[in-house]
Amino acid sequence: MNMMGIQIFIRLLLLTCLLQTGVRSVKDSMFVYSRIGAVALLPCTKPAPAGCSSITWTFFRGGLVRYSQEVTGGRVNPDSDKSSRTTVTSNCSLALSDLTVEDAGSYVCLENKEAVTDVYLSLLSVSSGSPITELRPGGNLFLTCILFTYYDAGSCKPYSNVFRVNWLDEDGKRLPGDDRRFKLTENTRCNVTLHIKLQAEDNNRKWRCQVDTTKDKKITFLDFRSSFLFQKAQMNQTVKPPVTEECPAELPISRIVLCAVLPLMVSIVGFFTWKSDHKRAKTSAAVIELQDVY
Template sequence: MTTLKDLTRVLLLTCLLPTGVMCKKDSVFVYSRLGGDTLLPCAGLVSNPDCSLVSWTFFKGGQVRFTEEVSRGKVRMDSDKSSRLSVTSNCSLTLRDLRVDDAGSYVCLQDGKSVTDVYLSLLTITSQSTITDLQPGGNLALNCVLFTYYDAGSCRSYSSVFNLSWAAADGTTLQPEDSRYELIGRSRCNITLVTNLQREDNSRKWRCQVTTEGNIRAVFLDFTSSFLFQDAPTAPTAPTPSTDVTCPVHLPISRIMLCVALPIMVIIVGVFTKRGDRRRVKTSAAGIELQEVNC
């Protein structure tokens, strides 16, 4: 039985290949952001459907196996997505807090028959630069990856229904021929942007976006380059000594008074100390003479 189901899934996937074979059921491509929420529609159902006849299965690309997420209109408690899944009133599927492993194909079935194939892809941005690089003169490297419904991050050649690109905040695509930007490791689902930051790039948004046929933007994700330092740090310079020897040095009056009074106080203390020592010497000598007379 399991082998028959796996074979059925493989045959369904061949509907994506450019062989001229047409699929009668609906195919829906959904693009969302990592960590976000999404709706997986069951578009082929009639109005006011009976969700107790509906089930959902999930197929992870690159693996010849699938799991049942919803059975008879109810989320299966043994699903690893159960805490994040819910079924809507029209039997569609809501998936929250999206994770990389959620990318794949979902099939809505009614009374055991496939109605809609939903292909979910997730967009992510990671920064390869440190926080100290976010300053004028620093290098910013951003990696954008689309985890697809079939083969995350690589995208097979038949995946021509979308395009991945870096753009400005207004959606204008950054051109690779611009000497300021460098696009490296470029593939259909993996593209890295490298640029040297300038002063005007503080709080600038760098956008990775997915566009579909007809240049329709399906999803985008922004990274903001907020500077830690407004200016690039420079080595402190020592003050240049003055070569003008004709200018007199002016000291505050309080310092002049202190410099004059301090030696006078030292002299006075020394005089009184010397006088006290002389008196003690005389007193000691008198005591010695008195003792000699008594003997």
């Protein structure tokens, strides 16, 4: 290749780079993280047109390769399975409530069919596989943290180094994975199970699953609290010692009155019984005396 050809090649290469840079500058990329069951706001970075009539939102989910149109002409698509949970805000952003696993994916805000903002939504979930009877000192607590990512939910394939899930204690210290008390099973960087050998001080303790990313400096986390519910139920059923006092001070007023009046009633009945018997005895004596006179 001569000198002229090299110069033309360099100019074409520079032009291509400039064009690609220009395309990237038109469309913004946003990474949003939320939790299962929570609410997520997906921003459209373009200045909002009046009524959002020129705005369209599309959704793409990797793995299942699913594509749908969530908003058309600024209005929620009634045929979308997200329609009851979707709202278009005044600035044309998209608000999703009661998030589910299927909501994780790539969303695109378009104005007049031109892409304006790419929003990548990932969702965090923590679940426990331990029965309630294990929530006690000496029991075993298994906690699984999964990040459902926007392109390969929950798998974080080896070629991706964007995400990593870590388990922390309530003080923010990363838990060891080879300790007697703690063991970590890392299925992938987005799917990590923590095994805890519970102790008495773990009652009502908080365990945190945190997502570290290279795309966003914001810390994303989800907490789980290990409350010993079974032990609390036992404590609430503690038997009190029997009361041996005849009329203890803590008895209700009605029972106190009964305790005071009952002896008095017995005394009165006894008095009248004695008086009646005494009168009957005198009458009998009088009859005997009369009989003796005759």
